[in-house]
Each structure stands twice: as structure tokens, then as C-alpha cells.
Amino acid sequence: MRITVKQPGRMTFWMGLPAWMVFNSLTTKIAAKAVESKGVKLGRQDMLRLVKELRRIKRKYLRLELVSVEAADGFRVRIRL
Amino acid sequence: METTIGKRIALLRRKAGYTQDELAEKLNVSPQAVSKWENDISCPDIMLLSPLAELLGITVDELLNDRAKPETALVPEAERKSLDDMLFKVIVNSPQGDKIRVNLPMPLVRIGLEIGLKIPQVANSEHLGDALKGIDVQQILLMVEKGVIGKLVEVESAAGDIVEVYVE
Structure with a gap:
């Protein structure tokens, strides 16, 4: 997974994270906590299912751009698988 | 009504919310080059067709063909x-x-x-x-x-x- 943050007039920041570091049991627990604050209760099985699917998608769509946000002032964030 | 590739690029660029400068920057070409495409003075390089189509949210086939595809x-x-x-x-x-x-x-x-x-x-x-x-x-x-x-x-x-x- 690659996260890129560009700000006009500033240095571009990017972070590459290996898939195993993003999709593992620890991150699923952290994600479950995060979505719980949004009122969604996710069980361990649900999270593992999500992670399994994300791993499959990573293999299938290598470098898929999941999110791209471009502000009018030039600020840009991209999250790529 | 027949449309040219230039007119299609201009229409789709506006629809995608890009200015000529923005599109040019994304494709690493000059804004003048984009302007020439849109005015049918020149055509995009073959190597640019795929990224251009992707930026405009269509396929290369749709970009090159006159037939309008229903949304x-x-x-x-x-x-x-x-x-x-x-x-x-x-x-x-x-x-x-x-x-x-x-x-x-x-x-x-x-x-x-x-x-x-x-x-x-x-x-x-x-x-x-x-x-x-x-x-x-x-x-x-x-x-x-x-x-x-x-x-x-x-x-x-x-x-x-x-x-x-x-x-x-």
C-alpha cells in the first residue's frame, strides 16, 4: 500500500507499507475499534473476512488507486493498494 | 451528429472537472498540446491514449470512436x-x-x-x-x-x- 500526500510548495510525502503490515490481525483489531466509534460493531470473523478479501484484491488489482482526494488549493492525498 | 476526437476530449475534460493546465500536468505535456488536441490541430501521442482515457473516465475505444456510449x-x-x-x-x-x-x-x-x-x-x-x-x-x-x-x-x-x- 502506498500513501502519497502532496502540498503545493511543500515536499511531497509518501509512505509505502508492505501488505503484510497493513492486513494483519493487529490492524484488524485497530480497525474494529475505529469503526466501533462510528457505531458499527464488527466481530473478529467479519474483520478477518475483510482482510482476506483485501489480500485477494491486492493480488488481483495491483496498484489500484483506492482513494484520491484533490483539494482546490492543490493539496492532494492518494491511497494506492 | 459526428464529433471529433478533439471535441470529445474537451467535453470529457470539462465533465471530469479538469482545466487544460491540470490535464496537461497529469499527462506531462504542455497546456498548449492539450489545446491543440481539443482544436483538432494535432492528436495525442499513442502512448498517452491509455492514461488520457483513464483520466477522462472512459476506455481508449470510446475515446477514439465517435459512437457515444450510454452512461x-x-x-x-x-x-x-x-x-x-x-x-x-x-x-x-x-x-x-x-x-x-x-x-x-x-x-x-x-x-x-x-x-x-x-x-x-x-x-x-x-x-x-x-x-x-x-x-x-x-x-x-x-x-x-x-x-x-x-x-x-x-x-x-x-x-x-x-x-x-x-x-x-
Whole structure:
């Protein structure tokens, strides 16, 4: 997974994270906590299912751009698988 | 009515919310080159066709061909792609010029629905969540299973954000 943050007039920041570091049991627990604050209760099985699917998608769509946000002032964030 | 490739590029560029300068920057060409394409003085280099089509949200075939493709289509059962090969795309353009693009593989959307996630909960944005609140993703999934693809939703929020949902 690659996260890129560009700000006009500033240095571009990017972070590459290996898939195993993003999709593992620890991150699923952290994600479950995060979505719980949004009122969604996710069980361990649900999270593992999500992670399994994300791993499959990573293999299938290598470098898929999941999110791209471009502000009018030039600020840009991209999250790529 | 016949349209030229230049006119199609100009129309699709405006629709995608890019200026000539922005499109030129994304393709690493000069704004003058984009202007020449749009005025049918020159054509994009063959190596640029794929990234250009991608930026304009169409295929290279649609970019080169004059035949206008309907935004929403009902695909016959024999020609349908598997749900596993489809992408759920959300495009948000704000009146201030902010752009948000989200591409989610359909299996992920399906799992999200099965475990009870809803778009506004995922969106985590007051305006975006508000604009997407009325969208029934379950119904979209049903439409896709029946063979409807393309632009399935277009909503304008009270704040003026235009939200479009495509399944391709």
C-alpha cells in the first residue's frame, strides 16, 4: 500500500507499507475499534473476512488507486493498494 | 451528429472537472498540446491514449470512436462480467473545486454490506455523508446483479457537492 500526500510548495510525502503490515490481525483489531466509534460493531470473523478479501484484491488489482482526494488549493492525498 | 476526437476530449475534460493546465500536468505535456488536441490541430501521442482515457473516465475505444456510449447500460446475461471483476466508483466534485475519487472492488462493497457497514459511516464527512445518506447500496448491488452498469446514481447535496456512483 502506498500513501502519497502532496502540498503545493511543500515536499511531497509518501509512505509505502508492505501488505503484510497493513492486513494483519493487529490492524484488524485497530480497525474494529475505529469503526466501533462510528457505531458499527464488527466481530473478529467479519474483520478477518475483510482482510482476506483485501489480500485477494491486492493480488488481483495491483496498484489500484483506492482513494484520491484533490483539494482546490492543490493539496492532494492518494491511497494506492 | 459526428464529433471529433478533439471535441470529445474537451467535453470529457470539462465533465471530469479538469482545466487544460491540470490535464496537461497529469499527462506531462504542455497546456498548449492539450489545446491543440481539443482544436483538432494535432492528436495525442499513442502512448498517452491509455492514461488520457483513464483520466477522462472512459476506455481508449470510446475515446477514439465517435459512437457515444450510454452512461447507463443493461448488459445481456451472456455478456455480463462477474461481480468479482467490477469496481464501485464514487466521484465527488464540490463547487469549490475539491475532487474525491473512491474506487472499491465490488466484492469489498458486498462484504461491507453483509457486515452492516453503510456509506455515510464510511464517508466520515458531514457533506459527503449527507449526500450519500439516501443512497441504498443494497439496491445498487441488486441492479448490478441484474446487469445494469455505468452511472447509477447522481446526487447533488445541499452544499452543492455532486456525487456520482458508477459500477464498471
